Amino acid sequence: MVQYHEIEFKKDGFIGQRMTYLPGIVKKKVLQDPRVNDLYITHIGIFPKAFGHLRTRPLGCSQFILIYCVEGEGWIDIEGKRHSILPNQLFIINPKVPCIYGSNPDNPWTNYWLHFTGKNAANYSPPVNQVIEIPPTNDSRIEERLLLFEEMLQNVENHFKFEKVAYANICLKQFLTSIKYLHVYRSVKKEPENDLLKSVISFMKNNLNRNIRIDDFAKKYNCSSSHIYKLFKKNLNSSPLDFFIHLKMERACKYLTQTNLKVKEIGQKLGYEDQYNFSRIFSKHIGQSPANYRKEEK
Secondary structure, three states, X not given: OOOHHHOOOEOOOOOOOEEEEOOHHHHHHHHOOOOOOOOEEEEEEEEOOOOOEEXXXXXXXXXXXXXXXXXXXXXXXXXXXXXXXXXXXXXXXXXXXXXXXXXXXXXXXXXXXXXXXXXXXXXXXXXXXXXXXXXXXXXXOHHHHHXXXXXXXXXXXXXXXXXXXXXXXXXXXXXXXXXXXXXXXXXXXXHHHHHHHHHHHHHHHOOOOOOOOHHXXXXXXXXXXXXXXXXXXXXXXXXXXXXXXXXXXXXXXXXXXXXXXXXXXXXXXXXXOOHHHHHXXXXXXXXXXXXXXXXXXX
């Protein structure tokens, strides 16, 4: 165990570290740009194996502080409580909250950190003042998130080109939401279920002129009707047939606004031989008749 009297505590200056900040002149441009002035990076960096890292903020910081531990260990003291920070854990400190944080001397952390602010920063931020777990799994997409961080860092480092700063801050929105909505971010990798759902929806879109039953979907994709039904209810909160009708009505709206086809002809293109049945279903889903919709939207 390393003795504390042997440690040179410091807030930065670690071998291989990278850090940069947004100069005042660039911040002024950010505040004038509606694409990014609601959420933007002020400081960003990576401290690899940061032995002796210690940062004391008796008055807190004017921005949110995000600390993402990818290796080693560290700790954060806030509001009278110490939080141990382990690999694949993240912590966000609220602005103006007194805090102290540092690296474990026996196993110093590698942390990815940034400061962010803006009028919508609190809305984009994941939960604050608590440890957030980002455990590695088959669908974790951790490497993709770290690559996104690298893109932000590189572009803020090149802050003399403002479009690079704008790009970095647009990336920040994705970075934060990938943590705040972790299950959604990871759901992209759930390939078997997602592939089936995408395939069924694609089949629907390519066959809007037909009347297809749930049994037809099940037969085509070699699974049970109940499986197809549960798949749609779980992911889209809709039955397969209701979703199919939704796609038909969505296409009907396009025909009504972008073509001169008669209502009867549009119905036939979507598998409805009876014009009145088509109009009834359209009115139920859209809230007005096809003729009124065309009159208002075209």
